[in-house]
Amino acid sequence: MNVPLLDLNAQYTDEIIxxxxxxxxKVVSRHNYILGSKVKEFEEQMQEYLNVKxxxxxxxxxxxxxxxxxxxxxxxxxxxxxxxxxxxxTASSIYRLGAKPVFADIREDTFNIDPGEIEKFINDKTRxxxxxxxxxxxxxxxxxxxxxxxHNLAIVEDNAQGIGAKYKEKFAGTFGDVGTLSFFPSKNLxxxxxxxxCMTNSESLAGxxxxxxxxxxxxxxxxxxxxxxxxxxxxxxxxxSVKLKHLSKxxxxxxxxxxxxxxAMKDIExxxxxxxxxxxxxxxxxxxxxxxxRDELMDYLKGQGVGCNVxxxxxxxxxxxxxxxxxxxxxxxxxxxxxxxxxxxPIYSELTRDMQLYVVEKVKEFYK
Ligand SMILES: *Cc1c(COP(=O)(O)O)cnc(C)c1O
Numbered sequence: 158m159n160v161p162l163l164d165l166n167a168q169y170t171d172e173i174i175x176x177x178x179x180x181x182x183k184v185v186s187r188h189n190y191i192l193g194s195k196v197k198e199f200e201e202q203m204q205e206y207l208n209v210k211x212x213x214x215x216x217x218x219x220x221x222x223x224x225x226x227x228x229x230x231x232x233x234x235x236x237x238x239x240x241x242x243x244x245x246x247t248a249s250s251i252y253r254l255g256a257k258p259v260f261a262d263i264r265e266d267t268f269n270i271d272p273g274e275i276e277k278f279i280n281d282k283t284r285x286x287x288x289x290x291x292x293x294x295x296x297x298x299x300x301x302x303x304x305x306x307x308h309n310l311a312i313v314e315d316n317a318q319g320i321g322a323k324y325k326e327k328f329a330g331t332f333g334d335v336g337t338l339s340f341f342p343s344k345n346l347x348x349x350x351x352x353x354x355c356m357t358n359s360e361s362l363a364g365x366x367x368x369x370x371x372x373x374x375x376x377x378x379x380x381x382x383x384x385x386x387x388x389x390x391x392x393x394x395x396x397x398s399v400k401l402k403h404l405s406k407x408x409x410x411x412x413x414x415x416x417x418x419x420x421a422m423k424d425i426e427x428x429x430x431x432x433x434x435x436x437x438x439x440x441x442x443x444x445x446x447x448x449x450x451r452d453e454l455m456d457y458l459k460g461q462g463v464g465c466n467v468x469x470x471x472x473x474x475x476x477x478x479x480x481x482x483x484x485x486x487x488x489x490x491x492x493x494x495x496x497x498x499x500x501x502x503p504i505y506s507e508l509t510r511d512m513q514l515y516v517v518e519k520v521k522e523f524y525k
Contacts, residue, residue: 160503160512162464163343167507168407173399177349180395192371193391199398200354200389206321206401209331209356211363214389215370218317218339221353222250222287223385225335228355228365229311231256231284238278239287239315240270241472241484242492247289247315248473256284257482260474262489266432268292268445268499271491272300279304285311288333290319292468292501293345293411293442294433295329302332313337317353318442320346321408325436330356335366340397345411345440346404348393410506411441414513418444418502421517427524443468444504449524451498457523463516466501 169177184195196214203212215221231237233255239247241260248258261274268291275286286305288296298314305312312333316322320338322329330336338344340352355366365382368375373384419430427449433439445468448454458465472492474484486493502516 158512158515159462160464160508160516162466162501162503163505164507165342165347168505173403176399177396180399181392184391184395190391192388193394195391195394195398196389199394199401202398202401203354203356206404207328207331207356209328209336210358211356211360213355213357213363213366213370214394215353215355215385216387216389217351218315218337218341218344218353219246219250220370220385220387221337221339221355222246222313222315223253224366224369224387225313225337225355226250226254226256226285226287227369227382227384228362229285229313229334231311234282235284236278236280236282237285237287238275238283240289240291240492241474241489242268242469242495243289243291243315243473244317244469245473245476246317247287248479251287252479257282258473258479259283260472260484260489260492262491263495265491265495267294267296267434267437268495269294269296270301272297272304275301275304279308279310283308283310285313287313287315289315289317290322290329292431292445293319293322293440294431295319295322295324295437297434297436298324298327298329298332305333317341317344319440320344321404322440323438331358334359335362340393345408345442346397346400349396350390350393352389352393352397354389407506408440411504412439414504414506414508415439415441415444417510417513418504418517421513422446422520425521425524428520441504443501445499445501447495447498448500449498451500454520454523455500458516458519461519461522463519464503467496467499468501470496472496
């Protein structure tokens, strides 16, 4: 059997493809490709979905982070505290603005930033915290918000992996000053290309982000700031608005798949299945195990036709491109340890029980 890590072919059913083609044809008939009416429509649908006042579409999840941070006033000489156990863009966006990413270690159970580590790094240059809702589970937002309030710091939530995830009944990405999303094709709501979004409840931040995504201009050809050229493509907005209608169902299917794996693997001594806090509802962008003999298991599974991958093999404080900040082994011991032990398995909505049984059987076979 072959079980890919992700199968977009299974997600794009004939019915969804047909609906997407109809919506794309409407955009083509209007030729309003840049910030066309469909962008506004999709932004409004997202506002309703996430119960947030403003959603602003942009070109990618990376740009969404840059826009959110710039709108929050982050720039040269500032320090921003974030997690080293995340996709690169979380820290590169901070770096792009001339600020310094400062890495606080994660919790061993949830893989998310450990609020208890954050305060150690706060000094008079610290301006913001960027928590990441990794693999679809929200970070501990009540504690993080309290720390931010006490020290007068902005919060930008990197919610690229957490669309629709909840923390204490509230949507991830709507706790801080700004939240960001990515619609990269492998995210739970994926476009047919690159796309991203910022969400906020602040009218002034929303206005600034809208301006920053069009070179910081307002009115036309008058620039108060140097922004980006980063619009949400109208055709992508058309694709996303069709797919959004299926998102809740897809997330529920991922949760059911996770439940099945949890139960089926609970007795494998060398495997720890994902921990989800009682305060969180995960959308399982990844289903990530902590395992013994990780590299050997990964090779074995791949050889047996089971797609799997390591997110992430090298924590960001140890990346060459950030060497100037002097990060070294031992700075974030939990992240460093987990980077050698995590393995993500197929969890996408359309997985069948037979496929999941096969994956579990192969994991068991390896440890026998
Ligand atoms: C995917 C991702 C991003 C970047 O999104 P792009 O749309 O690929 O630019 C940022 N942060 C995290 C945590 C991600 O997973």
